[in-house]
Amino acid sequence: MEFDSSPGESQGVSKAPPEAMSADLTKLGSHLISKIHVLMRVSLIYDAKNETFRQFSQESLQAVNALIQKERMVSLKILKNEIFLNEERLRYSADGFTSFKYVLTHWKKKLIGGVTFRELVDERVLNEFIFIFNSLEDGKEDNAARFTKRLADCGIDFVTVTPLEKSVSEEEDTSLEREDNREVAKKVFFETIGTVKDMITQIEGKQYPGVRKLKRLVQKTIHLAVEDESILLGLTTIKNYDEYTYNHSVNVSIYALALGRRLGFSRQMLTELGLTALFHDVGKSKIPKEVLNKPAGLDDEEWVLMKKHPLMGVETILNLKQLGEINPRMVIGIFDHHLKGDASGYPRLFRKKEISLFGRIIQIADVYDAMTTPRVYRKPWTPEQALAFMLRDRGKHLDPTLLKILIGLVGIFPIGSLVLLNTGELGIVFKPNADSKWMDRPQVILISRDQKGDVKKELADLTATNGGSQFKRTIVKTLDPNQYHIDIAKYFL
Numbered sequence: 001m002e003f004d005s006s007p008g009e010s011q012g013v014s015k016a017p018p019e020a021m022s023a024d025l026t027k028l029g030s031h032l033i034s035k036i037h038v039l040m041r042v043s044l045i046y047d048a049k050n051e052t053f054r055q056f057s058q059e060s061l062q063a064v065n066a067l068i069q070k071e072r073m074v075s076l077k078i079l080k081n082e083i084f085l086n087e088e089r090l091r092y093s094a095d096g097f098t099s100f101k102y103v104l105t106h107w108k109k110k111l112i113g114g115v116t117f118r119e120l121v122d123e124r125v126l127n128e129f130i131f132i133f134n135s136l137e138d139g140k141e142d143n144a145a146r147f148t149k150r151l152a153d154c155g156i157d158f159v160t161v162t163p164l165e166k167s168v169s170e171e172e173d174t175s176l177e178r179e180d181n182r183e184v185a186k187k188v189f190f191e192t193i194g195t196v197k198d199m200i201t202q203i204e205g206k207q208y209p210g211v212r213k214l215k216r217l218v219q220k221t222i223h224l225a226v227e228d229e230s231i232l233l234g235l236t237t238i239k240n241y242d243e244y245t246y247n248h249s250v251n252v253s254i255y256a257l258a259l260g261r262r263l264g265f266s267r268q269m270l271t272e273l274g275l276t277a278l279f280h281d282v283g284k285s286k287i288p289k290e291v292l293n294k295p296a297g298l299d300d301e302e303w304v305l306m307k308k309h310p311l312m313g314v315e316t317i318l319n320l321k322q323l324g325e326i327n328p329r330m331v332i333g334i335f336d337h338h339l340k341g342d343a344s345g346y347p348r349l350f351r352k353k354e355i356s357l358f359g360r361i362i363q364i365a366d367v368y369d370a371m372t373t374p375r376v377y378r379k380p381w382t383p384e385q386a387l388a389f390m391l392r393d394r395g396k397h398l399d400p401t402l403l404k405i406l407i408g409l410v411g412i413f414p415i416g417s418l419v420l421l422n423t424g425e426l427g428i429v430f431k432p433n434a435d436s437k438w439m440d441r442p443q444v445i446l447i448s449r450d451q452k453g454d455v456k457k458e459l460a461d462l463t464a465t466n467g468g469s470q471f472k473r474t475i476v477k478t479l480d481p482n483q484y485h486i487d488i489a490k491y492f493l
């Protein structure tokens with residue numbers, strides 16, 4: 001059986017809600033946050049007279065005044081884990097994440113919840129603002145009042161500072177942190193799909209783009225995997241993004257990175273592995289679309305062509321710009337990803353050779369994603385069916401150790417499985433239990449809808465008891481989501 005990936009059906013996937021804030025304002029707002037971020041950092045090293053400080057101070061001034069001119073005032077407010085600009089939530093790009101996080105964390109530490117500038121600001125005002133901020137002690141309840149008073153003492157009465165709203169309890173904060181990671185993960189995920197798509201389009205047009213942008217995205221993905229891997233694994237349930245090939249590459253890289261982490265790879269190695277996984281099928285850009293898009297049953301000649309894609313992939317990445325980012329491990333990984341343990345598979349080898357570790361990792365990730373993805377000509381396998389099949393097949397084709405790690409990674413009930421609970425409720429496996437003793441008791445999302453018919457996400461931990469020794473809920477069996485017309489990916493967006 002062949003689980004190679006060809007572009008499948010292109011049903012739309014639910015897109016992110018439309019931006020509430022105009023693109024223009026979002027851009028100015030994000031720019032301002034990034035300038036404030038830099039200025040806050042620089043102000044910890046230099047004083048107001050320093051040239052470097054003054055240069056950054058000028059840039060911040062321009063950023064804040066551009067907004068005041070446009071909007072007549074600027075109010076920045078922190079609510080939970082978001083920044084609001086003039087009462088509208090400011091969305092950050094994946095690139096802006098560090099700045100947002102820095103400003104949020106440092107303002108929160110000093111219990112500052114917001115600032116309003118009601119007039120154009122000059123260098124003196126901005127400097128007072130930054131240095132008074134620095135002088136505040138962490139965690140002092142009256143910091144905001146103190147701040148506003150000190151500004152007024154300097155004759156600045158058009159800048160008001162407000163305290164952080166207290167509703168953010170410790171517990172709520174961790175769940176918000178998770179929510180925050182989720183938003184960033186989604187952004188990085190879709191941005192990676194978009195970047196892979198752009199690169200392949202360029203390659204099809206015989207242009208060879210650089211790899212640094214993609215490398216940065218892989219580094220961000222690794223960072224997110226360290227914070228909370230289950231969010232990324234949840235995103236791999238999105239199987240029918242407009243263009244399957246790109247989505248597939250990103251999914252394969254997420255699984256590959258998760259495997260690499262369990263093998264103790266360094267960040268450097270993980271970055272190389274992630275990039276290799278994203279490029280594993282790049283050779284397909286050289287195969288005519290009629291062949292690629294053929295739902296099933298390639299003829300002999302077409303198969304010969306299809307089997308060339310690993311080699312064509314090698315050729316392609318060796319032609320990319322910034323070749324310094326590509327090393328032999330990556331090239332060999334691409335070459336190997338369809339070779340099988342007994343040296344069958346393709347490309348045909350004259351002499352048997354060991355399959356490289358990158359090749360073996362990508363192969364496992366590739367097969368798992370391809371099997372669990374719907375195609376025009378067949379329904380997808382459930383995660384459980386796919387793993388069972390891979391286990392049966394393991395001696396011949398797949399690396400048994402890596403396969404074991406994959407199973408541990410997705411759990412006995414893999415993330416995204418639809419399960420029936422003993423309460424009669426349906427659930428979707430959301431996160432494996434961190435304690436291996438409770439592998440059969442993951443966190444699940446209970447499937448329900450609110451009165452408007454919108455999907456409601458209620459999270460249940462299957463280790464929860466009724467107070468005594470009885471568990472509230474237990475998985476009875478897994479179900480096929482296709483039979484229940486349930487779009488699993490919706491629950492992860």
Ligand SMILES: [Fe+2]
Nearest residue numbers: 004005281366
């Ligand atoms: Fe693939």
Ligand SMILES: [Fe+2]
Nearest residue numbers: 004005280281
């Ligand atoms: Fe492939």
